[in-house]
Amino acid sequence: MRGAWAAACLVALLAALTGCAVQTPRLLAAPPADLPPRVELTATPFFPQEDYQCGPAALATALSAAGIPTRPDALVDRVFLPGRQGSLQIEMLVGARGRGAVATRIPGTLEALMRETNDGNPVVVLQNLGLSWAPSWHYAVVIGYDLDAAHFVLRSGPLERQQLAFSTFEHTWDRSGRWAFVVTPPGALPTTASEAEVTRALVAFEHNAPPAAAARAYRSALARWPDNLTLAMGLGNTLYAQGETSGAAAVFRDAAQRHDDAAAYNNLAIVLLEQGRRDEARRAAQRAVSLGGPFQAQAADTLKRVDE
Known part of the structure; x- marks a missing residue:
């Protein structure tokens, strides 16, 4: 993103020679x-990077691979900050959501990158191609690996198929805090993302997503983590927003009974009251009050x- 591509690659190579890869040997x-x-x-589509615009190029690659065709120039206004000559991580995540996708952080391990690509998910990564005291930030997309050759394959800058040694990649990635995320359509989940990261991603996605898309995303995640109260409340709320009161009531009832949660009982009472089931609504509301x-x-x- 910052500095000439050739100079950045040279700095990365020199830094790699002096660093210590921890994950690669294991x-x-x-x-x-x-x-x-x-x-x-x-x-995986390829969009050659324009000057300083590796963020839009990488995000367009990930979105298009997820079935949401996008060109980098359509993302520049969303994710590119001219004053910084680049894109911040939060803009990348928000930019993906703005195109109707879910953007989820994944663990910062080489194995996570391998597992995601093995399951068909390209991974957007942030690298520091410079040094800790003279950073040169760059977004690329990991699209594969070769264990025998010990390298990753990336869509990176002007390179459609960059082969980067595990150890070299690890150095550049480690200096960015091993930051990476996967773009998926609503209803699909990254392979390696934690329950906490998926929950965080879906709550953020819901803010600007159509209720039907948010409900689809919540339902998929709740199937993987059925004891997650936040996911259940999100599903119930998005079903309710669509007018699906029967579905919302079922979700809120399950969440209330599973977690004995005041918010779930309160929402259940509201839905039951709208359905004309006043006695059931009263019991749910009374339980919510008693929980404090x-x-x-x-x-x-x-x-x-x-009671009115």
């Missing part, structure tokens, strides 16, 4: 037995409405 000594020796997502906590005032107001 990975090569004991590669994951359930992964194939090589993977390459050859159908930060939702007690709202629950008391709901109970008052039930």
Whole structure:
């Protein structure tokens, strides 16, 4: 992103010679037995980087690969900051959501990159091609790996198929804090993302997403983590926003009983009242009030409405 591409690559090479790769030796000594020796997502689109615009190019690559065709120039206004001659991480995540995709952080491990690409998910990574005290930030997209050759394959800058040694990549990635994310359409989940990261990504996605898309995303995540209260509340709320009161009531009821949660009981009471099921609504509201906590005032107001 900053500085000439050739100069940045030279700095990265010099830095790689003096660094110490930690993950690479372990990975090569004991590669994951359930992964194939090589993977390459050859159908991943390629958009050569314009000056300082590796962010839009990388994001357009990931979005298009996820089935959301996008050109880099359509993203410049969303993710490119002229004053910084580049893109901040938050702009990259927000830019993906603005195109109707879910952007989820994944673990900062080489194995996570391998597992995602093996499952068909290109990974956007942030590299520091300079030094800690003279950074040269750059976004690229990991599209595969080769264990025998010990390298990753990336869409990077002007290079459609950059082959970067595991150790060299690890150095440049480590200096960025091993920051990476996967772009998926609503309803699809990254392979390696944690429950906390998926939950965080979906809550952020819901803010500007159509309720149907948000509900699809929440439902998929809740199927993987059925005991997650935040995901359940998100699904119930987005179903309710679509007018699907029966579905919302079922989700809120399950969440209320599973977690004995005041907010879930309160939302259940509201939906049941709208359905004309006043006695059930009263019991749910009473339970919400009895649980106390930060939702007690709202629950008391709901109970008052039930008794009117």
